Amino acid sequence: MSLLPLVDLLELSWLSLMLFCLAVLGAAVLRGFSGFGFALAAVPLASMIVAPTKAVAIAVLLQTTVGLRDVAKSRGVLDWPGLKRLSLGALIGTPIGLFGLVYLDAGLIRLAIAAIVVVGVLLLLPKAHPDAPVRLGLAAPTGVLAGLFGGLAAMPGPPVVAYYLSGSTPSKVIRATMMVFFFFTSLLALPGLALGGLIDGQTLLLSLLAIPLMLGGTALGGAIFARAPNAAYKPVALAVLIVMALSSGLRGLLDVLG
DSSP: OHHHHHHHHTOOOHHHHHHHHHHHHHHHHOOOHHHHHHHHHHHHHHHTOHHHHHHHHHHHHHHHHHHHHHHHHHGGGGHHHHHHHHHHHHHHHHHHHHHHHHHHHHHHHHHHHHHHHHHHHHSSSOOOOTTSSHHHHHHHHHHHHHHHHHHHHHHHHHHHHHHHSSSOHHHHHHHHHHHHHHHHHHHHHHHHHHHTOOOHHHHHHHHHHHHHHHHHHHHHHHHHHHOOOOOTEEEHHHHHHHHHHHHHHHHHHHHHHH
8 A cells, every 4th residue: 555645644754754763763762661642752743734723733642642641650669749730730730731732933933942842951951969858848839830831832741751860769659650640631631722712633644643653663772771781761852852952953944044
């Protein structure tokens, strides 16, 4: 069976489709390796191929789909007190972020995405303090910021990563809690994306096409993580985020100036 009708339906060239698939696969490997970072890596690259709003919608759809598996696998090792407060904060921040996603200019969204990635890099730079517990009182405000980032650009990760890196929570618990929290923020964002008309046929088809890549990349990243030193993921994540910030920021700047 020829794939030409599918390519025509997606309204993308073969090269664009291949680049999209590579973006999803690479971001999924990063997610599987570090426990976070899928949208941080995928959205800037995908927004150079499709509209930024569609890139966000695709990231949300993929994280929602894969998140069901994460909940089933991780429920026994979650930081439940922190997760509840983070989720409560996200209920407040997500609608604000979605409002910006629907009504802001596409070029400005790209610049916002770049700024969010830069914030993520800066928040990841400080070393963790393994002897100090995380401050539970900061979980709800962190959730508000994460919801804002998630609604605007499907990137709730930076505030949550910074929150957990500031304390002594075991890495296994951090990884599991973040994955489940990102699933929750994706669920929160879905109704707003649908009501805003951001989930169309192209978005759904690309999401369906990307699901096997998301699952395979996550599994591959998890296998690499299991064989790597505990701290190895941080330099890799920072390098990827810097590249993403530069590429998305350049594209957004060109759009605004053009």
